[in-house]
Amino acid sequence: MGDVLAGIHATWEFDTDSLLIRFERGIRTPRLLQSLRERRVPYAALSAVTLTPGKRSTVVLHAVPRPGADPLLEAAAGQLKEGCDPYRLVLPAERETLADYYAEELRAVLGPEASLPAERFMVTAPEAPVHFKAYDGRAGFDGTVVSFRWYWTGASSAKWKAGDQTFAVADLGGIEWRSPEAFEGYLRLVPRGAEPGASGQDTAPLPSAPRVQPDQDPASVVFGLGYGQVHESLPFAAAVLESVRRTQPVPVATAPVPVGGRRDPADIAERIRHLGDLHRAGLVTDAEYTAKKTELLAEL
Known part of the structure; x- marks a missing residue:
């Protein structure tokens, strides 16, 4: 499109295949948006576009991302306040006609899989290194290792006894982030191999395992005061989550061969093309690509 739409706290730039969202640095801009600075969102990462009335004579243009497309929203798990949603553009009500035009333009470029959850992150998380101060320690992430350094003024005796902690992302299965705006906010690192949880993050501890409180868990830092x-802990959580997902093997979905006959050659060709896309993107290793391609060709 090549157009620019300026709103309150943010500006949207419409490129050929993506939307570039730039956030203002003004004092009234939510601090989370200021810390993000800008985000590039492929149109393929969007599921819908809405235009609704806002507060105080405004309208809200909302580009709704596909579930699983954005590590920031995956880490937030629905806990973000409306004003901190990076996909909302607030405009004066008199610009509703213009906003409606761009809403239609965006709907026209939504991908064929817009209604489906994304199989991988399509929006980049904040880049490492990142760090922030929690109530009981300092959290750091260099892109491959998460470190917790305890404060003697806030850390529990259990954490002092365990000592400062380091966690390689290759050993992690996910994160749990509870907003500091809620009661007892925290960031917890979850080891790889735990059962999937229902909280919106990658994983949660096994249901049968005792639930250690975050202030006693050396794999957690707690928020408060x-x-x-x-604006500090959520981008950190998103950066860790994206790295965790990147280190996990990507399963290549397969469908059973119909009983009594061969697979449709066109279907096989499409699956090989998709496999090649995953391989070129670095999501499938050379060995996995060769083995799966051989398996698919054998079904012809």
Whole structure:
């Protein structure tokens, strides 16, 4: 499209295949949006576009991402306040006609899989290194290792006894982030191999395992009294989550061969093309690509 739409706190730039969202640095801009600075969102990462009335004579243009497309929203798990949603553009009500035009333009470029959850992250998380101060320690992430350094003024005796902690992302299965704006906010690192949870993050501890409170868990840092604020802890959680997903093997979905006959050659060709896309993107290793391609060709 090549157009620019300026709103309150943000500006949207419409490129050929993506939407570039730039956030203002003004004092009234939510601190989370200021810390994000800008985000590039492929149109293929969007599921819908809405235009609704806002507060105080405004309208809200909302580009709704596909579930699983954005590590920031996956880490937030529905806990973000409306004003901190990076996909909302607030405009004066008199610009509703213009906003409606761009809403239609965006709907026209939504991908064929817009209604489906994304199989991988399509929006980039904040880049490492990142760090923030929690109530009981300092959290750091260099892109491959998460570190917790305890404060003697806030850490529990259990954490002091365990000592400072380091976690390789290759050993993690996910994260749990509870907003500091809620009661007892925290960031917890979940080891790889735990059962999937229902909280919106990658994983949660096994249901049968005792649930250690975050202030006693050396794999957690707790928020409170101004520590671990959303604009600091959530981008950190998203960066860790994206790296965790990147280190996990990507399963290549397969469908059973119809009984009594061969697979449709066109279907096989499409699956090989998809496999090649995953391979070129670095999501499938050379060995996995060769083995799966051989398996698919054998079904012809």
